[in-house]
Structures are given as structure tokens and as C-alpha cells.
Amino acid sequence: MLYSAVISYGLLVAIGVNAQSQSNSASASTAASGSISSSQQTSSGSASQSTIPTSTSDGNLILSGTAKHTTTALTGTRNETTTSSNTSSTQTSTSITETPTNVTPCNGHPLFCDRKYGNITEVAAHNSPFIRPGTAAANQALPVEAQLDDGIRLLQGQIHFVNNTPHFCHSSCDMLDAGPITDYLGSVYKWISTHPYDVVTILLGNGDYTAVEKFVPFLEATGLVQYAYIPPKIPMNITDWPTLGSMILSGKRVIFFMDYEADQKLVPWILDEFSQVWETPFDPIDRNFPCVVQRPPNLPDAETKMRLALINHNLNYEISLLGNSILVPNIPLLNITNNVTGFGSLGVNAQQCTEKWDHPPKFLNVDYYNVGNGTVFEVAAKCNNVTYAPERPCCGVAASDAPRALGVNRVLATAVVALLAGLYLS
Template sequence: MILLLFSFLAKKTMSQRLVFLLIALLIHSIFLFEISSALKEGQTCVLNENCDAGLQCETCLANNNFRPRCSRTQPINPISKVKGLPFNKYSWLTTHNSFARLGAISKTGSVILAPTNQQDSVTSQLTNGVRGFMLDMYDFDNDIWLCHSFRGKCYNFTSFQPVVNVLREIQVFLEKNSDEVVTIIIEDYVNSPKGLTKVFNAAGLQKFMFPVTRMPKNGGDWPTLDDMIQQNQRLLVFTSDRSKEATEGIAYQWNYMVENQYGNGGLKEGECPNRAQSAAMSDKSKSLVLVNHFPDAPDLIVACKQNSAPLLESIKTCYQAAGQRWPNFIAVDFYKRSDGGGTPQAVDVSNANLICSCDNFAACQANGKCG
């Protein structure tokens, strides 16, 4: 058959051969699309629809991987394993600048010139297992907006949308999913009196908020996930503005967690320095650990490489720096981009160690043992 094919092609002109090969490639692609569905991680694909649930068809040119293959977009939900542990014994996929979506147009009607950090909406992120959201909030246009801006001021070309829009997406999710817990981490530039309180009330989220009075300040364990769910206190909110804890009852972030350096400073191999506002990574008087793993300038192409093997190494390095504590929040840009397991795998490894003291989360049993 192969000899006949070569003989056939030999009799054709160069242009005819090219057309024939292109048609053959198209037929092969259609055939693959028609017969291939529910492909597993790592298998060759053509479209996202070829891949099983929780996967997408991806190439990673930054890692010299030109073959399109199914890559993970969703971590295993730790609630599916066990809900009876303290909140600080779980790890959650977290998106940096969750609102800064590729291709978004400002609700002011202006073109956005600010960098973008994610590919999809907050609703889509929630569907894919993201449970931590980093939101930059500013006073703007007589309201509070999500902006990716500079010098503490928002502009038309750095503004995305009013905060309440995204908060309502989270409210809808919490209403529909009574056993889910979500965390919001605010980079806070809001100066209007009770501004945060007003916007959370407007979004219908106040009833879900976990009270500051229940947050441990001495390094103790948090309430169990079961307890938080039963009490319907399923939304944790942290702010970068220290004064808001006293004035609005919103937790000052670094009273409760340690955090490594964000941006390029947090990507140095073998290092995990704390950011300036945070206590040392090894300070165990803070029960929660946040690991940032994203560059100064977001890069959609390079993200697939950064979100793969280097991310796994980063959380292991920060585990040592944090006094042998696995991260509770793993924050990344373009969380869907990877060269295989990606951010979901990193979250799974962290949860496996937190919950079952092993590396394979799939092997975790309901009793918290590896089996």
C-alpha cells in the first residue's frame, strides 16, 4: 500500500502532491475528531471536544512541545475526599487578577490597555475548581471597580467592570453549591467609607461571610470545613488594608497568612522569600500559606511552561521555607495553560500531602490515609 502511494505521488506535480497531502491531513484530522472522544491526559487531540472532562487540547511551544495533547484544567475537589479537616489543611487553586480576562472590554466602553492574566470568566473559573480569587478593587466612577492599574488610581483604560458584577457571580455559585467554600483576597485601594461593606451587601454575599472573630490569630487550626459549611460561613474575605479589620470587620490578610514574593522575585529556583508585607514564611503564628507563582508581566505563551514542572518545584521549595507546610492557596496567571498536569496537579500534590501525607491525591481515602 505504501509503495503504491509513493508510486502515485511520483507521477504528480509538486503542487498536486501538496494538495493531496493537505487533503490527507484534513481527512486524518476529521477522522480523529469523529472517532476520538474522552481522550485522557497526554493523548493527542485536535479540539477541546476530543478531551475528557476537566481537560483541554493544548500545545506548549514555550516548552518545545508542538504536539497538541489533552492537558488538565481542573484539580480534584478535596471535598470529594474528606470535609472534616480544619480549613488550613486544604489547598485551593487561586487565580491572580481573576477579573483581568483576555479580550475583555471595559464596561466604560474604553479599550483596556492593562495586562490581562486569565482566559475565562470568574464563573468559568469556579466551574473548573478555582476557589481563591485575587481581586484589585478601586474607587472609580462613583462606584467600586475592578482595575489592573498603577499608583493606586483607576483609569478608563485600566478599568474592567464594577466589582459587584463579579461578586454576584460568586454569590450565584455559593447559592447553588451549598458545600463549597470560596476565598477572596483583595488588593485594596478603596477609600470610600464602608465601601467594601456596601458592595458585598449589594452582591448578597454578607450572609456567607466568615466572621473575623472566628479566625485564629495565634497559629491555631481553623474551624473544620464541615463546620463552615454547616454554619453557612462559606466566604472568606481578606484585604491588604489593615484598617478595614477594625472599621469593616474584613480580615487584614497578613494577620492570618504568610505569602511569598509575587512576580519575578518569587520565580527564582530554589528560593521562596516572603513579600514585604508578610511575616517570614516560617512564621507559624499565621495558619495559612499563600504561594504566588507568576511573573511581573503576564505571558500567555510562557504560562504553560511556568505552570508545569517549575510550579511543582516552587511549592516544594516553599513547603520547606514555610516550616514544612504545604500551601493553602496556589496563585497563578492563566491557570488553564500547562504542559500536562499543570496547576491542577500542583494543587492535587499539595492536598495529597495535607490530607493523606502522600503525593498521589487519587490514592487518598476518606479516612485520610493513602491506599
């Protein structure tokens, strides 16, 4: 019965998508100051400028790579003594030397190299592996490689075990089985290994509350564990995290979180989510998106402000089909939900969370991030006080005919076929 409900919803999905418009385009937010400080003249004639963390022989710090670097003036003094028959005087002059400053982007922007991980807002792909068209269980349109190319920096998905092998499945593997986690995370590994200046977070949803050690051999098989970050303390608060630059230099630039059953003393590189991250209500249906803590429950405000924040901005609505009540993505409102401004928009939600908790959220968790042509990334840029200026139009080429508001006729046809097949088989 649930299967019939899912395929029936495919028809509603296609109709809803066919009705929406893609008038939004990626626009740059207004430029603002970043984290790197400007040069300041000192009383001794010295100038100082913060630099990006990387080691060099002279003690200066710079991220090295294929990108070009600029130079700027740095401190330097020289004492000169002149002697005459009656007096001796000392002259002090300032010598100008060069020190490199960073233009290599970390997670898409040079300023982020010098910022702490906890002080950067990033867009998260809610249920990243679930991209199958024509089903209520899908939440994204583009494959994970395209997600990462476009700027997604948190990948999240729920895991269930099938014949002792962990699969990415949405609520139930009967509803949507995206395959073994080694397949999906293997693709993530390939991307990570070819993008040395990016830090990526992976949130593992432990749908069966399985002991954490059971995941280890499968995660090791993906190759990602060599990049896994191990924190120096348990738990980490928002100010404890290192800068992106230092994580990149160390090679430990993949952060694994698990929502339930993590044990950092047993597996130190799989971090317990809810001792370090809090979330707004899951599967929200209220377009006001109240910025309140749902998980972990009963978290005091003072502790909330010291943790990373994940806001679930993936609007759902409840439908009843064939006696089943299920929550599904509110596709007809995606252009508004993913927008920068307007009631129910991601931009308004991020702003209210910033005002309430004294700092921007860490993660903006959205469905179909591509709808809006980059507006979700513009919201993140505003939170980070930088300009959204992508090198290419967002967003990537769809691997399926999932919601893009263009070319949806095939989605509609697929949904109709699925509906007829379901009726025939029922």
C-alpha cells in the same frame, strides 16, 4: 502613551501565545492517604472511624445532601449474664451497628470535609476578573463561573473607585476596567448559592487604600455577605481555622480578605490579610521563585510558619514600549510555569515552599490557570496528598480568545487591529 504600550503589547501577546504548545494533559497524581482515619480494633472489641461533621439525632456526624453515603462498623458492646447452679459468668460480645461516612465532596474531595481550612492547598486565580483579550492587563482566559467550576477556590482582584463606585481595575482603570465589583461578585454569588458544599475565598485588593466601611454597601448588594465567615479570634493562625465541613454546615463558607485598610473590629467579616496571610514576592520575574516573605515585611520565621501562605507563581517579564516600562505575564513560558515538574514550574515551587516552611502553601496564585489543562490542580492535589481526578477535562470553555494555544488567530488579528488603531489615533 501607556495606552499605546498596552495595545502594542497585544501583538506580542498573540505571537507568544501562537508559539506555545498545549502538549500537557490533565493526569492524575498518585493516590495517597487522606485525613479520615481508618477503623481500629480496640481491646474491648470496638471499632472506631472518624466521621464527617454534621449533626444527626443520635450524635453522629455526617454531611447530608444528594450524594449517596456509605456505611461502616461502629462501636457497640452488649453484656449477657448466664447462671448455673454453681457459677455465674458474664459474657461480653460486640454488636455491629452502622454509622454513615461521608462521600459528599467538600471543595471537590470528600476527605477535605474533615480537614481544617488552613490545611488544604487551593489554586488561586491571580487577577480573576481581568479576562479581556489583546491587552497586557489581562491575567485569565475564562470567566469567573468557569474558574469556579474548574476548581479555583481563591478569587483575587484589585479595586479602584470610579465616581464613588468600586470597580475591578488592573493597576489603573485606564489600563483595564472590568466593571463594578457588584457585577463580578454578583456572578460569584449565583455560583455560591447553587454549590452548597464549596468554600470560596475572595481577596480584595484595596488599590486606593480606601476606608473599609466604604466597601460594605457594595458587598452587601452582591448577596455574598450572608455567607461571610466571621472568625472567633483576631488574628487566626493556621491551626485556628475550622474544618470545611463545619463551615459548610454553618452556612458561613465565603472568606473575605482585604490586603490594606481592613478593620475587623469595625467590619468583622472582612479579614485583614497580612495579619493572617503572608505572600511571596509580587509580580515575580525570577524563575527560581524564591519562597521568601515579601508581605508583610520583616515577619519572623516562627510567625511565618503559623500563618496561611500565598505563593505568587505568576511569572512576568519587563518590556519597554514607547518609553514605558511595564511588567506583563510571561505567556510563552506558561506551559512550563504552570507545570507539575521542571525548572520554574509550580510543582517545584510548591515543594520547595513545603520543605522550607514545614507545611504546604495555602494558595497557589497563578495566571491563565487553564494553560496546562489542569496541571495547576494536579500540583494542589499533590500538596493535599490526594488524587487529581476531575469529573470532566479541564479547563472550561473560554469566554474570549485569550491564551489557550488553540484558536489564537483571532487574538492575533485583534491585536493587529488594536495596534493599527493606536497608531492612527496617536
